[in-house]
Amino acid sequence: MTTVPTTKIFKENLFTGKVLLCSGGGSGICRAMTEAMVQHGATAVIFSRSKDKLEKAAKEMALKTGGEVFPVAGDVRNPKDVERVVEIAVEKYGRLDYLINGAAGNFLAAFDHLSYNAFKTVIEIDLLGTFNLTKAAAPHLKKSKGAIINVSATLHYTGTPFQQHAGAAKAAIDALTKHWAVELGPHGVRVNGIAPGPIKDTVGMEKLGPAFEHSVVPLQRMGDVQDVAQSTVFLFSEGASYITGIVLVVDGMSIFIMFCSGDH
Ligand code: COA
Numbered sequence: 001m002t003t004v005p006t007t008k009i010f011k012e013n014l015f016t017g018k019v020l021l022c023s024g025g026g027s028g029i030c031r032a033m034t035e036a037m038v039q040h041g042a043t044a045v046i047f048s049r050s051k052d053k054l055e056k057a058a059k060e061m062a063l064k065t066g067g068e069v070f071p072v073a074g075d076v077r078n079p080k081d082v083e084r085v086v087e088i089a090v091e092k093y094g095r096l097d098y099l100i101n102g103a104a105g106n107f108l109a110a111f112d113h114l115s116y117n118a119f120k121t122v123i124e125i126d127l128l129g130t131f132n133l134t135k136a137a138a139p140h141l142k143k144s145k146g147a148i149i150n151v152s153a154t155l156h157y158t159g160t161p162f163q164q165h166a167g168a169a170k171a172a173i174d175a176l177t178k179h180w181a182v183e184l185g186p187h188g189v190r191v192n193g194i195a196p197g198p199i200k201d202t203v204g205m206e207k208l209g210p211a212f213e214h215s216v217v218p219l220q221r222m223g224d225v226q227d228v229a230q231s232t233v234f235l236f237s238e239g240a241s242y243i244t245g246i247v248l249v250v251d252g253m254s255i256f257i258m259f260c261s262g263d264h
Pocket residue numbers: 104105106107108109113114115116117118119121122203204205207
């Protein structure tokens with residue numbers, strides 16, 4: 001039986017003096033990714049739309065870790081908002097070392113029920129949001145010789161039903177991971193992806209859960225946010241200093257056997 005990793009795997013203070021910016025860092029998987037970085041010494045700026053939720057998450061994370069987490073509300077779809085959050089992070093903390101592109105929107109919808117605007121909305125949040133924030137952050141990441149993690153998914157590996165909008169966005173994000181690894185590598189910036197499979201107790205699973213009821217996981221348990229958090233610490237650590245352009249799949253090798261009929 002496999003176990004969920006604890007937070008004591010890596011050296012404490014691994015990221016002391018370093019600054020992380022995480023979109024979507026106020027909840028779910030990205031919150032756990034952020035918290036793990038702060039637990040290892042980083043200071044974090046979290047960015048997403050809901051000001052109240054962000055402020056509460058920042059306070060809770062700071063209390064739990066003893067570190068600093070600063071909330072900035074805004075929309076990854078809006079270039080002015082992403083420029084503002086990067087400016088705030090750099091003005092407040094003097095540098096930017098790590099970026100996690102995690103903000104995402106999703107719902108189950110069959111092709112016949114997916115409107116033009118619904119498809120566009122998810123592409124804009126996931127894909128354009130990832131581009132926008134990276135575009136704004138890149139000059140500072142080049143300065144610090146930092147690193148990026150793009151959060152994608154495994155949906156597009158098999159053409160998961162009712163998930164074409166998210167799958168298309170995540171496939172394109174995986175492509176950006178490789179393109180940016182090539183273009184930013186010469187500047188000392190590593191760019192990797194993490195593709196989580198079904199992770200329990202997250203908004204994603206709440207929304208998509210019913211479709212994954214028939215999944216088979218060889219490791220015999222659902223993913224936990226800590227599985228993704230520890231992978232994040234590894235990919236940002238010096239242990240991964242020769243790793244760029246990969247998408248690390250964190251899914252226990254889940255095999256989706258999805259219920260493909262119904263009225264989503
Ligand atoms: N099924 C089909 N279409 C849906 C839908 C659903 N469950 N939910 C929203 N849409 C459509 C809307 O009808 C609208 O299209 P229309 O104008 O043709 O009617 C379009 O998507 C945009 O919806 P809207 O609510 O205006 O967008 P938003 O920007 O406020 O919200 C969402 C974006 C829809 C992705 C919203 O679910 C969200 O913000 N989620 C964030 C959290 C999240 O989903 N996390 C999951 C991580 S896996």
